[in-house]
Amino acid sequence: MTIHRLTDKDFEQAFQLSCYAFQVENPDDHRQRAQKAWDRSINIGATENGQLLSKLALLPLAVHIHGKTMPMGGLAGVASYPEQRRKGHVRQLLGHTLQTMRAEGHLLSYLAPFSVSFYRKFGWEILCEKTTYTLNAKQLPKPLPIADGKLERVDPSDPRICAVYEKRLCHGMLVRDPQWWDHLQNGAYKAKKAVLYIDAAGEPSAYMIYTIQKRNFTTEELIFGDQKGLNALFAFIGQHDSMADTAELTVPAAEGLSYFLPDAKTKAETIPYFMARIVDVAPFFQAYPFLADGQGDFVFRISDPVAEWNDRLFAFSVKNGKAHPTTVGGDEPVFETDIQTLTALMLGYQRPTFFKHAGFIQGDEKALQDFFRLIPGEQPALVDFF
Known part of the structure; x- marks a missing residue:
């Protein structure tokens, strides 16, 4: 068996494997979309005797991390034939793909897990959660007049929607390039509806992608910047x-939407959404936007059984919001943690003290507190899927 980058001649085999693994009905209806996804991906496979x-597919993407754009490798379409499972193929695929991402300069990797525990073994950790609020007829928002601005029903391809998304980009979210917008507007959102809120100054400032089926109002995206925009939506x-007896509003859990709903006790289901992983610790630290009102010298002992370049000591100095590599002097406090915890800590899935109290990161108490004060406090959010 060999692990290697696939070429166009492998598309048909990869397409058939995806259809089989994900139980796709009417494959021909999905072929054109699959070809587009293939063309924008780095496709890696395990083959034997030409079979x-x-x-898996590696998507070269970028994400917004505390105000800074970072290159990110998105993993999608991870699949094996049932008779080939439990033979270590995926482990080898992921190891090979991590090397590819490192060579491509990806600092982070995102994926949507079929099993959180499975991907934790390879260094990915929960990035964020999503919450679906289910409103009954009595809990639907009141149809009040809009005090300022106006609403426009528009096509999801309206360029003003792109502008609002970019204006409201939050920590953890995908930086959508024109190709990704085309993927959404001519794919997942093509059969959906959209509404745009124009504020009193005439600026588009909020939007919603939605459907109404069987008397249920369902949101796909709900993007807003302030309470006026949210109230208008x-x-x-x-x-x-x-037209609707119920509504299902799905948003990143970090939005805290229950605080704004007419009935705060609306039924809500929160589940882990995407997972993330630091691909290459050293350049990630140097690119990370630390808070500028503190400084210090720190040493981490990171365990990473899959990416050996991360499985070592890292020493760096933080000053004016930037980290610079240093040499280990021997008297610095050493923090010990694994790549999963480091990822969740730096991206803000939980508050830093959570990881300390749970024993996921260990080290000198004062040095840990000094380091924690340098990490921005915003929780990550994500509305895309791949």
């Missing part, structure tokens, strides 16, 4: 009280 056994939902 594809396992494969709520009023739009309320205006559909003759």
Whole structure:
């Protein structure tokens, strides 16, 4: 068996494997979309005697990390034929793909896990959660008049939606390039509806991608920057009280939407969404936007059984929001943790003290507190899927 980058001649085998593994009905209906996804991906597979056994797609993307754009490798379409599972193919695929991401300059990797525990073994950790609020008829927002601005029903391809997304980009979210917008607007969002909120100054400032089916109002994206925009979108939902008996609003858990809903006790289901992994610790530290009002010298002992370049000591100095590599002097406090915890800590999945109290990171108490004060406090969010 060999692990290698696939070429166009391997597309048909990869397509058939995806259809089989993900139980796709009517494969021909998905072929064109699959070809587009293939063309924008780095495709890696395990083959033997010309037969594809396992494969995955690596998407060269970028994400917004505390105000800074970082290159990110998105993993999708991880699949094996059932008879090829439990033979270590995926472990080898992931190891090979991490090397590829490192060579491509990706500092982070995201994936949507079929099993959180499975990907934790390879260094990925929960990045964020999503919450679905289910509103019954009595909990639907009231159809109140909008005090400022106006609402426009638009096509999801309206360029103003792109502008609002970029303006409201939050920590952890995908930096959508034109190719990704095309993927959404001519794919997942093509059959959906959209509404845009224009504020009193005439600026687009919030939008919602949604569907109405079987008297249920369902959101796909709900992007807003302030309470006026959110209230306007709520009023739009309320205006559909003759068409919908229920509503399902799905948003990043970090939005804390229950605080703004008409009934804070609305039924809510929160589940882990995407996982993330630091691909290359040294350049990640140097690129990371630490808070500028502190400084210090720190040493980490990182364990990473899959990416050997991360499995070592890292010494760096932080000053004016930037980290610079240093040499280990021998008297610095050493923090010990694994690559999963380091990822979740730096990206803000939980507060830093959570990892300390749980024993996931160990070291000198004062030095840990000094380091924690340098990490921005914003929780990550993500609305895309791949």
